[in-house]
Amino acid sequence: MKGGHNGNNSLRAARSAIVFVLCYLVLLAAILLMIFINNPSGWTEYMRNNISGVLSLIVCTFLLCCILYYYFYFEDRDFIFAARNVAFLFSLFILVIVICYVFGRFVDIYARPFALIALLSVFLFNRRQAILFNFVFALMMFLIDTYTNNFSIVGATNEMYYSLVLCFVCGTLSVFVAGGIKTRGGLIAAGVIVAIPTLAIILLFGLPAFGDGGWKRELTSAAWGVLGSFVSSVLALALMPVFERMYNCLTVFRLRELTRTDASLLMRLKTEAPGTFNHSLIVAQLAETCALALGENAELARACAYYHDVGKLKQPDCFTENQTDYNIHDELTPELSADIIRSHAKDGYDLLIANRMPQVFADVALEHHGTMPIKYFYAKAMKLSGGDADVKDYSYLGPTPHTKVAAIVMIADSAEAAVRSLKERTPETVEKVVRSLIEERMDLDQFADCDVTMRDLTTIRETLVAALSGVHHHRVEYPAIRFNRGGSVDE
Numbered sequence: 001m002k003g004g005h006n007g008n009n010s011l012r013a014a015r016s017a018i019v020f021v022l023c024y025l026v027l028l029a030a031i032l033l034m035i036f037i038n039n040p041s042g043w044t045e046y047m048r049n050n051i052s053g054v055l056s057l058i059v060c061t062f063l064l065c066c067i068l069y070y071y072f073y074f075e076d077r078d079f080i081f082a083a084r085n086v087a088f089l090f091s092l093f094i095l096v097i098v099i100c101y102v103f104g105r106f107v108d109i110y111a112r113p114f115a116l117i118a119l120l121s122v123f124l125f126n127r128r129q130a131i132l133f134n135f136v137f138a139l140m141m142f143l144i145d146t147y148t149n150n151f152s153i154v155g156a157t158n159e160m161y162y163s164l165v166l167c168f169v170c171g172t173l174s175v176f177v178a179g180g181i182k183t184r185g186g187l188i189a190a191g192v193i194v195a196i197p198t199l200a201i202i203l204l205f206g207l208p209a210f211g212d213g214g215w216k217r218e219l220t221s222a223a224w225g226v227l228g229s230f231v232s233s234v235l236a237l238a239l240m241p242v243f244e245r246m247y248n249c250l251t252v253f254r255l256r257e258l259t260r261t262d263a264s265l266l267m268r269l270k271t272e273a274p275g276t277f278n279h280s281l282i283v284a285q286l287a288e289t290c291a292l293a294l295g296e297n298a299e300l301a302r303a304c305a306y307y308h309d310v311g312k313l314k315q316p317d318c319f320t321e322n323q324t325d326y327n328i329h330d331e332l333t334p335e336l337s338a339d340i341i342r343s344h345a346k347d348g349y350d351l352l353i354a355n356r357m358p359q360v361f362a363d364v365a366l367e368h369h370g371t372m373p374i375k376y377f378y379a380k381a382m383k384l385s386g387g388d389a390d391v392k393d394y395s396y397l398g399p400t401p402h403t404k405v406a407a408i409v410m411i412a413d414s415a416e417a418a419v420r421s422l423k424e425r426t427p428e429t430v431e432k433v434v435r436s437l438i439e440e441r442m443d444l445d446q447f448a449d450c451d452v453t454m455r456d457l458t459t460i461r462e463t464l465v466a467a468l469s470g471v472h473h474h475r476v477e478y479p480a481i482r483f484n485r486g487g488s489v490d491e
């Protein structure tokens with residue numbers, strides 16, 4: 001089994017290495033195209049005279065790409081072994097390099113969107129990776145500026161160094177500024193904030209030239225710099241959805257869009273299975289609170305919880321929360337009932353994949369009951385058959401949760417359902433129920449495939465008890481008086 005897994009991994013690694021080389025060749029082609037565009041008539045001569053520089057460029061950009069690959073090789077091997085993600089990384093870099101080249105060559109070097117790669121990667125990846133990408137990008141752009149005939153022809157050699165500094169400073173700063181942003185408007189505000197240091201740096205660089213009447217040129221550069229900061233955030237806004245869709249990746253913006261209750265699947269849930277919809281809303285809140293307490297991605301946990309039961313859309317009336325008086329299961333054998341109930345995990349998975357929803361939503365839908373038995377129908381079968389029923393026929397098919405978020409949704413889901421059926425909801429009774437359902441899942445190895453720790457489980461339990469004792473609090477009984485139109489009061 002292990003050998004098979006390794007074999008599969010080396011196949012993936014080989015495929016991702018091949019895509020890496022192919023993508024690098026595309027980057028190289030883009031760089032050569034720049035040399036050609038810079039001087040269409042004399043580019044061969046440039047190459048001949050500067051062969052060592054061009055070779056240095058080829059080797060150094062390759063090494064920089066390797067740094068990126070090796071970072072993921074040690075940090076997130078699973079990510080980089082997927083050939084698609086290698087293409088994702090390269091398309092991000094190549095696109096931003098081309099954009100910066102076009103701005104530097106045809107507009108003004110200071111109008112370059114210096115913060116673009118940082119802004120895109122802080123949302124598409126995370127802060128740590130955004131800082132690394134920004135550093136690698138700054139060096140790569142500097143090498144391209146140095147060893148192509150990009151600025152040697154225009155004669156703006158000093159600006160190349162300024163461009164490097166601006167890339168480092170503004171990019172890194174925008175990672176810090178944009179890291180906590182959750183709205184598209186906030187991203188534009190980040191552009192305004194990044195414009196301030198850009199302006200300061202350009203003016204400081206230009207200070208020596210101010211006296212010689214060069215102030216006009218310096219002020220123009222500063223204006224370009226401010227514009228470049230805006231261009232960074234506007235382009236980040238425009239390009240983000242393209243990457244989100246192309247590589248089906250999740251940014252905080254996409255997560256928010258998908259959890260708006262007018263998103264199409266949630267709309268269906270609301271109208272066709274209102275009970276499930278309400279249940280999902282509460283589970284989403286609980287999962288979000290637990291994820292926050294664990295330092296996990298709260299937006300992701302919330303979104304996954306919204307969609308965890310969409311499989312119930314196939315037969316909404318078969319689930320208690322959507323039933324009124326009539327219960328279809330009274331007419332079915334327990335075996336058939338259990339089959340209908342357990343299929344909602346797989347149905348949810350299929351529905352989410354068919355709707356091109358993020359893979360992680362589908363995984364959580366599939367895993368949220370793990371391999372737990374469906375107690376009600378197992379007990380019914382035992383009773384009807386006189387104790388001759390196999391618990392496997394009355395259990396969910398799994399798999400068990402593979403991520404912390406899936407484990408959180410699993411526990412929050414069962415806690416919501418269990419506490420709902422409690423007659424007396426005090427912190428003590430809620431604690432007892434939540435504790436027992438977590439212990440039951442531990443006994444049945446439901447967390448064997450995910451890295452949730454004992455401490456995490458304790459935190460989840462405490463968070464759920466606090467939240468559920470609050471959610472289900474009893475209202476103060478209203479006094480039985482009724483006002484009538486005349487203003488008098490009936491008792």
Ligand SMILES: [Fe+2]
Nearest residue numbers: 308309368369
């Ligand atoms: Fe479920």
Ligand SMILES: [Fe+2]
Nearest residue numbers: 279308309413
């Ligand atoms: Fe559920």
